[in-house]
Amino acid sequence: MKKSYLSCGLSFIGIGLVILVAAIIFETRLQSLLYSFAGAFIGPGAVMAGKYFYWTTPKNAERYREKLDNESIEIHDERNEVLRNKAGRYAYLLSLLIISISMVVFSILGTLEIIENTRIIIIYLGGLFLFQIVSLFVFHRHLKKNY
Structure with missing residues (x-):
């Protein structure tokens, strides 16, 4: 295992301790x-x-070497790549559906005055929805040019 893994872990601990001290002091x-x-x-x-x-x-x-070999096989296996791509697509479509439903729910809750100031939430979710759709087309175009 690389030393950078240890140094990254120790850096995380150091940053966490600095934040903890700041939380205690201030x-x-x-x-x-x-x-x-x-x-x-x-x-x-x-x-x-x-x-x-x-x-x-x-x-x-020895167990670590075997683990690295198995991980390498899992990562580069064509079947797993196809499954990861499909899973990513399904997750993307599900997130679009959830965002759309959330916009409707917050709209209803705002209209019924159950929650106040829902407009900013709806605008944020709408922006996120548009961002995801635009990023899909941008990434697709970029990948299409490269492959």
Whole structure:
């Protein structure tokens, strides 16, 4: 396993600790968010460092090589590539459907005055909807030129 994996993990832990210290020292409305970010950096950093130490021990070296070979086969297998592409397409279509339904639901909730200020939510979701459709055409055109 590369040393960069360990250094990245330690960097995450360091950033998380800096954010944690800032959350402890400063009283702010964003304090809970700072604690969340601290945990979001420290947790994965600790996992990355732990994985590095686990896989670099001599007793796990052979298992790590086998794991890398299996991952390489899984990543480059044509069947898996087709399945990943289909899964991505289905996820994309599902997200478009959810965004559309959410716009209608927030519109109804705003009209019934159950939630106030729904207009900004609807505008945001509409923008996201348009962004996804435009990005589909841009990526498709780009990939079509390259292949």
